[in-house]
Amino acid sequence: MYIALLGRQPAISIAELEQSYGSVSWFSDTAALVDTEQPIDVQRLGGTQKAGRVILTLPARDWRTVSMKIVQHYSKAWATYEGKITLGLSVYGLNVPPRDIQKTGLVLKSKLKETPASLRLIPNQDAALSSATSHHNKLGLSDNKIELLIVKGRSQIIVAESVGAQNITALAARDQGRPRRDAFVGMLPPKLAQIMINLAGPLEPDTEGLLPQPRILDPFCGTGVLLQEAMLMRYGAYGTDLAEKMIRFSRDNLNWLQDHAHMTGHWYLHEGDAMTTTWQQPIAAVVTEAYLGQPFSAPPSSSKLTEVRGNCNHIISQFLKNLGTQIASGTPVVVAVPAWKAVDGTFTHLPLIGNLEKLGYQQLQLKTVNADQLLYFRPDQVVAREILVLKKK
Ligand SMILES: C[S@@+](CC[C@H](N)C(=O)[O-])C[C@H]1O[C@@H](n2cnc3c(N)ncnc32)[C@H](O)[C@@H]1O
Known part of the structure; x- marks a missing residue:
């Protein structure tokens, strides 16, 4: 014990x-x-x-x-x-x-x-x-x-x-030491990346043995924080992103990690719109911080919030639909989506959270916590990350 x-x-x-x-x-x-x-x-x-x-x-x-x-x-x-x-x-x-x-x-x-x-x-x-x-x-x-x-x-x-x-020092060193960072896309803290990867549960390599390690797909990979942590946890890493610049940033960061940590491992990157792209197999799990909309330093007006929320909801719903046609039933999918904090401390959530079954996913029931408790934020942040732990039906 x-x-x-x-x-x-x-x-x-x-x-x-x-x-x-x-x-x-x-x-x-x-x-x-x-x-x-x-x-x-x-x-x-x-x-x-x-x-x-x-x-x-x-x-x-x-x-x-x-x-x-x-x-x-x-x-x-x-x-x-x-x-x-x-x-x-x-x-x-x-x-x-x-x-x-x-x-x-x-x-x-x-x-x-x-x-x-x-x-x-x-x-x-x-x-x-x-x-x-x-x-x-x-x-x-x-x-x-x-x-x-x-x-x-x-x-x-x-x-x-x-x-x-x-090892706080090592976590901070790989957070701050990476050659490519981008404050606008908002970088995932490495600890949260580890948590999200573990929320997918223990992963098995694919039955055809195409890759030695189970491979994790991040379809909104940004600067590659999640891919970096996946590699350190001895998983294969597969990243795609809409922006060519982000693919370059991820590539530089993963090369840096391999030199820096003297490690080998499989990784693969390409550009792609998560709403339409075709991914390569095998995919053992999908773990991603999806598009969170623009950053806010104060709660937005209600019309602005409606606009941003609608936009994020559209992109993430289309992504989940597209993904659902390409992954095997039972594949774990862990997605961080935005939720916006109002001045009174309440949160506005994405409408798709009430629609997951229809999108082809089952939300995991845990014994220790309710699904709606998986909300990650710092007290001064307006945009929180709501972590959805799903399985493809
Ligand atoms: C919140 S950031 C992810 C940040 C990443 N976790 C990191 O640590 O750098 C969201 C990313 O989604 C990308 N993106 C936005 N819309 C997209 C789409 N339709 N398909 C794929 N990527 C998209 C953006 O370019 C951005 O890099």
């Missing part, structure tokens, strides 16, 4: 986990339990900040009891360990001052004085170490670099041993 600390938008993060691992449930508003034998690879999950193997499950009590249990458990577990252990402690959902957390580490350190083990403690500025600190100290990545995740849920407290933290 694992515990996952969810990202800024927990509903989207837990949906990603459910599609990746199946048996997932809420542990608190910001953490999920994942029942899997498979090791969790945090670097593949855009929505999980840290994950850990569950070691102790305690009835929810005060920090002192939890602290005592930790000291008891680990002074025994490490008593015969010969060598140095680096330890970080991260507490979530319990109101504990960092110095009290540090004190637990110090008590453990002194208990281990009589044994061959020695403890190096990572200092706590806050109750929890940042993902960057955890990753930088390689916590969770080897036997003697340990981070305990202490998480309060509704009725229990879990102590877990981290299996890694998101």
